[in-house]
Amino acid sequence: MIAFELLVDVPVDLEITGKFIAPSSDWIHLSRILLDYELIVITHGVLYLAGDKQHFVVSKGEYLLLPPLTKQYGYKASECSFYWLHFSSKNGIKITDISNHPHNKEDNKIMLPQYGTLKSLEKIIVMMKQLQDAVRGYNQKTLNNYMSTVILCELYNQVFYTDNDPSKKTKQEQLYNDIVDYIKWSRSEHIKVSQIAAYFGYNDKYLSHLFTTISGLSLKQYILQQKMELAKFLLADTNQNINEVSIQLGYTDCHNFMKSFKKIVGLTPTDFRNAYAKRLLFYE
Structure with a gap:
């Protein structure tokens, strides 16, 4: 599975964030070329979304992360709602195949599989809501960037934190x-x-x-x-x-x-x- 490896000793740059609610049961995601990374967290229903030639089925409690220059489009009607977050990184982000490279935890580095299931959807939602409140209430770039980085770090820990003893x-x-x-x-x-x-x-x-x-x-x-x-x-x-x-x-x-x-x-x-x-x- 593809994963994205990024350094977090410097925060990511938040581009834009929000919550989306499909206006009808026959809504289909628009077609576009992504200019930055997009994280999607499904809170209701199922999203049928393609990234280039790969088709994804993302259900409630799951997330999807797509990189820049991906041709993104809906391939089927999706009755759903989701939080989304667009970001970029000054440090650059390395794309790797996680199945061929076992992951070792490092304090200044996180690895995010392209697709996965959250251990606590509610916690991510509250953090996304806090970020949106900060954007609308203060719109201070440094605060927004750090809060976005914290969300990505939380996502990383939910994916990888297990007791293997x-x-x-x-x-x-x-x-x-x-x-x-x-x-x-x-x-x-x-x-x-x-x-x-x-x-x-x-x-x-x-x-x-x-x-x-x-x-x-x-x-x-x-x-x-x-x-x-x-x-x-x-x-x-x-x-x-x-x-x-x-x-x-x-x-x-x-x-x-x-x-x-x-x-x-x-x-x-x-x-x-x-x-x-x-x-x-x-x-x-």
Whole structure:
């Protein structure tokens, strides 16, 4: 697979960024020649996009990175939405075949596969929204460049950061990872520790102790944190009101949601939304 290797001791140059929402189900991406690098992060639906002669199918939670001089065009109707970021680099960017060159982490260098799946779409979306807020609120080139570089570094870590120590692949570690995945997919529901314990067939106290030992957080606290991560995404990327967000997270009382959000995030839901309210939305 093609990957792009770039030095980040100097920030990249942001050209333009925004969010796009397809105006209809029969929308097809325009045809053009890219003048710089474009990062696309899909937040809804599927994008059918070609780069030169290669056809890509990019779904929600996935990203695509295309280099300058690529002939970019839609080859099929795409009902989708995505964040996009155009950038260039003073240091230049090396194109390599990652399958033939094993990757070694270096502090001043990142490698980005052309296409991949994100471990945390919500985190990238919030960072893209913060960048757009900065562009519209300050439009200071240095700030924009560094924020864009941070997004690329986060993308890099989501793609490559894994624990490859086989000595840690124990039954308890596997159970812990299963619990994390269960919470991730159930965080829009009203889930309790007892419900998780019953699902996996363990005692409440044992499961809580196991989770705390491995993660350093109580199971109850982790559930709450994950709910608030989803809440931040909904507040940053949708126009749902606070009550609608609380219902989507499984809260029956909006005030309890607002209290929990303030405790975890340090801001009220309204203050968090207003802090990054300057989204750049595009329809063409």
